[in-house]
Amino acid sequence: MxxxxxxxxxxxxxxxxxxxxxxxxxxxxxxxxxxxxxxxxxxxxxxxxxxxxxxxxxxxxxxxxxxxxxxxxxxxxxxxxxxxxxxxxxxxxxxxxxxxxxxxxxxxxxxxxxxxxxxxxxxxxxxxxxRDKDYRYTLKEVFLKELLLEKEVPDPELRVEELDVRLAGDSFVACFIWIDDYQVLHEKYTGNELTSFSKLVVNSLYQVLMNERNGEAICISPQEYALLFSFEDDVQLVIHQELNRVLTQVKYYLENYLNVKASIGVSSLMDGLEGFHEAYKQAEKNAQFRLILGKDQIIFTENVIGYLPNEDSSGKAIDYTGFMKSLRDFNRELAFSEIEKVFREIRHASLNEAGEIYTYYFDLLFRIANWLDEQQEDKTTVLGREISFYDKIKSFETVQEIEDWVREIVRILLNYMSDKKNTKINRDVVRGQEFIQLNYHEDLTLKMVSDYAGLSESHFSRIFTKYTGLCFSDYLTELRINKAKELMSDTNLKIYEIAEKIGYSNIYHFSRMFKKVTGVSPNQFKHRT
CATH class of the missing domain: 3.40.50.2300 (Response regulator)
Structure with a gap:
């Protein structure tokens, strides 16, 4: 009225x-x-x-x-x-x-x-x-941001009263809300739509606060929000249970009404309004541990204690040696086994804050890039696209996402190098085959062919057998006998003349090899044709 x-x-x-x-x-x-x-x-x-x-x-x-x-x-x-x-x-x-x-x-x-x-x-x-309501809210929002983001705010108690800030108590807790998979929203909506989204998030937060308990909500950015609570009671267990109940409701509202999930970091209990800055930084730091603990969780300080440095922290560097050796040896099975060892070491590294874990993955990818340089391979060619390892790693929100992507990169690299190696092997074998085709009638040896292919005798023998399914001597024998059959069918040459033409100086040895391959003697074959 x-x-x-x-x-x-x-x-x-x-x-x-x-x-x-x-x-x-x-x-x-x-x-x-x-x-x-x-x-x-x-x-x-x-x-x-x-x-x-x-x-x-x-x-x-x-x-x-x-x-x-x-x-x-x-x-x-x-x-x-x-x-x-x-x-x-x-x-x-x-x-x-x-x-x-x-x-x-x-x-x-x-x-x-x-x-x-x-x-x-x-x-x-x-x-x-x-307009006054919006103005007062803006003033309150500015004050709350100052309270969270700045170390010193003049007369905070007075401004709390003037702006009707709903924080009545001596102890305070800050919660940092991170919208998971925000990149999907950012790509889907325009700037104005994201502004509207932010308002809907804040409205949802206030709806929970109205239903559950007094507190304040604030938008830091379209992806980041904060909740502030005050408590008269300083019993940690009671506060923990209360916060868990309220924040579970927050997650329910966001998921069911806005179709987004959130990771929430919760600070320890702080005394006085002056402690809100420290509380906010701690809550933000705890929320970062979604990288390791996974998204869509409520993360209290006790959940991250095990990852923080302590007196027993050895400061041991990550051992990449086994993995890098497996790459250099093109050992696919060992490479995937060794990369899992590296991942386990990274996951158990001591961290001042969760974001430091990125540096270990950067280091790993830097070593992989150096290995590609050693192989004189271009990263873009191997991966099939231009890619910044740094930007890609930073785009992931959990260690699981990072590791899945690194596994895929290793798979692509090993497939590429394996295909390239097989292509080279094929070229070497084909080169040897061409030499044999031209010189089968000579007194041909494995060494002569391997020298022509530019490989050692043992290596050429191994890849030749793998590629053709026949050892060198059997391949040469089969080729000579097939040529002999052609000559018997198409010419009137005598048996000993044919033997000499295909590389056999001894007629008896030729006859024995011919029967071994065809099942009949040269004379029997010639009479049939």
């Missing part, structure tokens, strides 16, 4: 005005009356929540013009309606210039005439109320 002050030097008129209209039906409350402008100002200073002032112009001591001028200075949001007679239009115009908002004819005062001007006045007042 809007509050109204009537200002007129005639008490009879004031009484008549109060009696003429059904003020309750109009949702208006005649809160105050004054005989002149000075009295009205004094009353207003004591009661600044007056929404509408209905004033005459001609009054003793201080007239309506001076009253309007003063009111515009001390309370521009108060709507002023002037009372006018038919012959006062010039005065009304002057009143409008000074800041009056509407007028009423004294000769036409009734419920309908007042109802005519109320909607406009009411809308304006409501707009002012909303």
């Amino acid at each position: 809007l509050k109204v002050m009537i200002v007129d030097d005639e008490s009879v008129f004031r009484l008549a005005l109060k009696s003429l209209a059904s003020w309750d039906d109009l949702e208006l409350d005649i809160a105050l009356e004054a005989e002149n402008g000075r009295e009205a100002l004094n009353l207003f200073k004591e009661n600044p929540d007056i929404d509408i002032m209905i004033t005459d112009i001609n009054m003793p001591i201080m007239d309506g013009f001076d009253l309007i001028s003063h009111m515009k200075e001390i309370s521009p949001k108060t709507r002023i309606i002037v009372l006018s007679a038919y012959d006062d239009y010039s005065l009304v115009r002057q009143a409008f210039k000074l800041g009056a908002h509407d007028y009423l004819l004294k000769t036409d005062l009734n419920t309908d005439s007042i109802r005519r001007i109320i909607p406009t006045v009411e809308n304006h007042v409501k707009e002012n109320v909303e």
Whole structure:
């Protein structure tokens, strides 16, 4: 209900005005009356929540013009309606210039005439109320951000009272809320939509606070939010249970109404408002341990103690030796076994804060990049795309995501190097085969072929057998016998002449090899053809 002050030097008129209209039906409350402008100002200073002032112009001591001028200075949001007679239009115009908002004819005062001007006045007042509400919230938001982000804030207790901050107690806890998988939202929505999203998050947080317990919510960024709580009781177990209950509700609201999940870091109990900065930093630090503990969790200080450095922390460096050796040896099975050892060491490293864990993965990828350089391989060519290891690692929100990606990188590298190695082996074997095709009729040896391929005799023999399925001597024998069969079918050459043409100087040895391969003697084969 809007509050109204009537200002007129005639008490009879004031009484008549109060009696003429059904003020309750109009949702208006005649809160105050004054005989002149000075009295009205004094009353207003004591009661600044007056929404509408209905004033005459001609009054003793201080007239309506001076009253309007003063009111515009001390309370521009108060709507002023002037009372006018038919012959006062010039005065009304002057009143409008000074800041009056509407007028009423004294000769036409009734419920309908007042109802005519109320909607406009009411809308304006409501707009002012909303504007004041937004302004006060902005002031409170600025103060709370200062409380969290700055080490020293002047007169925090006084400002808590002035801004109606809902923190009543001697001990305080800060909670840092991190929206998981925010990159998906960032890619999906525009800047204005993200601003709207932030407001919805804050509204959801306040809804939980209204239902569960007093506290304050604040948006740090579209991905980051804070909750502030105060406690009279300093029993840690009770506070822990209370926070866990409230924050579980927060996660429920965010997931079911906004379709987002959140990781929440919770600070220890701090004394005094001055401790909020430290509490906030601790809560933020705890929330970072979602990297290791996983997303969508409530993380208290006791959950991260095991990862923080202590007297028993050895400071031992991560051992990458076994993994790097397995890469250099192109040992696929061993490489995947060794990378898991590296991951286990990284997960159990001592950390001042969770973000330090990124450095271990950067170090690992730096070593992999160096290994590629040693192999004279281009990273972009091997991976099939341009990629920044640093940016990619930083884009992940958990160690599990990082490790899954690193495993995939190792798989791609080993596949690429294996394919390349097989391609080279194939080229070497084909080169050897071509040499054999051209020289099978000579007194050919394995060494002659391996020398031509540029490989050692043993290495060439191994890859040749693997690629063709035959050892060198069997391959050469099969080739010679096939050539002999062609000559027997297509020419009239004698058996000994054919033997000499395909590289056999001894006719008996040729006959024995021919029968071994074909199952018949050279003469039998020749007669058949």
